[in-house]
Amino acid sequence: MPDPIAFDPIDPFVESWTAAGFGAELQMTAMAAVMRAQRVLTIRNEATLRSFGLNRARYDVLIMTLFRPGTSVPMSRLSGWLMVHPTSVTNTVDRLEEQGLVRRVPHPSDRRALVVELTDAGRDLGTRVAKALAEESFGLAGIAEDDLRELVDLLRRIRRDAGEFDDGDPSLG
Amino acid sequence: MPDPIAFDPIDPFVESWTAAGFGAELQMTAMAAVMRAQRVLTIRNEATLRSFGLNRARYDVLIMTLFRPGTSVPMSRLSGWLMVHPTSVTNTVDRLEEQGLVRRVPHPSDRRALVVELTDAGRDLGTRVAKALAEESFGLAGIAEDDLRELVDLLRRIRRDAGEFDDGDPSLG
DNA sequence: CAAATGTCAGTTTTACTGAGATTA
DNA sequence: CTAATCTCAGTAGAACTGACATTT
Numbered sequence: 001m002p003d004p005i006a007f008d009p010i011d012p013f014v015e016s017w018t019a020a021g022f023g024a025e026l027q028m029t030a031m032a033a034v035m036r037a038q039r040v041l042t043i044r045n046e047a048t049l050r051s052f053g054l055n056r057a058r059y060d061v062l063i064m065t066l067f068r069p070g071t072s073v074p075m076s077r078l079s080g081w082l083m084v085h086p087t088s089v090t091n092t093v094d095r096l097e098e099q100g101l102v103r104r105v106p107h108p109s110d111r112r113a114l115v116v117e118l119t120d121a122g123r124d125l126g127t128r129v130a131k132a133l134a135e136e137s138f139g140l141a142g143i144a145e146d147d148l149r150e151l152v153d154l155l156r157r158i159r160r161d162a163g164e165f166d167d168g169d170p171s172l173g
Numbered sequence: 174m175p176d177p178i179a180f181d182p183i184d185p186f187v188e189s190w191t192a193a194g195f196g197a198e199l200q201m202t203a204m205a206a207v208m209r210a211q212r213v214l215t216i217r218n219e220a221t222l223r224s225f226g227l228n229r230a231r232y233d234v235l236i237m238t239l240f241r242p243g244t245s246v247p248m249s250r251l252s253g254w255l256m257v258h259p260t261s262v263t264n265t266v267d268r269l270e271e272q273g274l275v276r277r278v279p280h281p282s283d284r285r286a287l288v289v290e291l292t293d294a295g296r297d298l299g300t301r302v303a304k305a306l307a308e309e310s311f312g313l314a315g316i317a318e319d320d321l322r323e324l325v326d327l328l329r330r331i332r333r334d335a336g337e338f339d340d341g342d343p344s345l346g
Numbered sequence: 347c348a349a350a351t352g353t354c355a356g357t358t359t360t361a362c363t364g365a366g367a368t369t370a
Numbered sequence: 371c372t373a374a375t376c377t378c379a380g381t382a383g384a385a386c387t388g389a390c391a392t393t394t
Contacts, residue, residue, distance in 0.1 A: 005338045008329060009254055016240035017303075024307035030321045031214060031311040033328040038211035039256050040335040041204060057360080067189035076375060081182055083212050085361055090377060095359090112369045112375040130190070134197035138204040142334040148203045151327045154320055155206040156181060161315040162213040165178045230384075249351060261385055263353060268383085285351040285393045 010036070034155075044139035052129045053099060057084070057092045059129060062101060065116050066126040072117035074107060083164075101125055183209070207328075217312035225302045226272060230257070230265045232302060235274060238291050239299040245290035247280060256337075274298055 010032050018025050042056065049059050060082050065073050075093065079086045093116055096102045101122035107113035118126065140148065159165065183205050191198050215229065222232050233255050238246050248266065252259045266289055269275045274295035280286035291299065313321065332338065 007340045008338050022303045022307045024310045026321045027311040027313040033325045037328040038207050040337045130195045134195045137197045138200040140200040148199045152206045154324045155210040164213045165181050167180045
């Protein structure tokens, strides 16, 4: 992090926005809060990923693959699940392959498709990164667990509403 | 958005994480929720920005500058406030200058510094983009206002805790 | 002198478009 | 035949490092 500022930088911004009469202040504020929280948390966890030779995109693919039965997953699923362009997956998997962490193998039943499969080194590294991040509580150690649960619930509604997924299950709401 | 999935993709992920015994499930879940919400909301507002010839980085600089008295702001403030690298600001301002939306002028008192100043076109475009985004409620029209307030409050605590800013004001907490 | 401001050159990474080979 | 899966070539943009000139 750069030097912390002595006030929440969103505050004067919201004031100006309101004074300008653009409307939707609250939505604008929420948007800004999500953007900035993502940035801060990313920066906070970046050093750990870097110490394992990873960045966020590669970590996402690695951890995603680690959790599949047989630790392999089709490229197309990665693209959809991670909400990134198919060529970006190609690129990311290229790097992971260069690092010896994954390999591409033919899909067992669909001959168009390839699945990404962890190597032993990949499984090992993925496990160690996950533990390292958990060890630091993902930079969220100072937040009460009830607050985290509330946050997850609120963001779930936003994500559902924005069309990320489509279940109507209100059990966590 | 790609096709929505029929369940929250975080759910099976959390299950796997828990089963693996890595720890900090709740913090991991919150981290994932923030990352994914940011991604979804970004995608949702991207088309509007694009229709004005902007992307998020350029929008941030433009709107930041629009809200300064005299609509000008030092480059260094942009770097700190937006949490981006100084060379990224240089790059972003280069593009905005090419688009005729801002100009660099010498800082009145510090001869090392430059301030970014909106052109008339820049002020006009900034205003129109802001109104367009507000018109769409930043993609958050479906969320209750109380929920948004709660979300902003929770994220504020996370951002403060992560060192983005440093005020001890608990008035919103 | 050290620190801050901004730029430059060069590198890496990301993400896109458009095309194409292959298979369902 | 259409649609899906993935790759490739090329492009544009973002973000970093390290070095540098200038000024505080």
